[in-house]
Amino acid sequence: MRRRDFITLLGGAAAWPLTARAQQPATPVVGLVNARSPEASERQVAAFRKGLNEAGYVEGQNVTVEYHWLNGQYDRLPSLMADLVRRRVAVIATPGATLPALAAKAATATVPIVFGVGEHPVGLGLVASFARPGGNATGINIFLNELVAKRLGLLHEPVLKAVRVAVLVNPANAPSAEATLRDLPEAARAIGLQTQVLNASTSREIEAAFATLVRERADALFVAPDAFFISRRVQFVTLAARYGIPTAHNAKPVG
16 A cells, blocks of 8 residues: 555545534544554654645644554454544544454444555445445555465565465454465465464464474464564564574565
């Protein structure tokens, strides 16, 4: 997803019908809900603020942005979204993660929602169609899951002798985990790979997953798309280097 596209959508949401923003505070409030940690999102936040400025919004002057960082704690979503809706924020922004977008959609049919998701938004029930989204949600499909086969191939190329690949999914992020486990086995079979599924929803469980794949002698690790996993990319780099495990991670290099 191009960050400028997301900001453009956000600016467009500000022009949605006034009835959707009735009784709003004088300064509109944007509730930004991110599944990552603030440390893992510094560049994205800087780009978000820059995009707001380009659209004529200056944080602290004519718009207020509330940043809500989940750090992978998806169970916080229902109460968080209910609070944002109760306080009638102008827009709920959920860039880069599916579960926050689904939670926002479940919480309100009136507050505008701008999302960025890795799965098909029509299939998720966020919009009626790409051409005519309808409802109160609009956004971008980042096509993360469509890239599963490509990422697996890129992992296999430098490790041509690989036979067994461990696949790490976050069971707390059901849409991503289910999509990965649906699409990856066929892609693995096509290039002669066997897969072993491991689960992790916390930093400690990531450590345990690495210990398991080393003990069971997996040749490489494929990390499913997940915002919490992205926020732990330093941990993944450290563990992969420590154990010498080729790893395909859905994040930009550290640094």
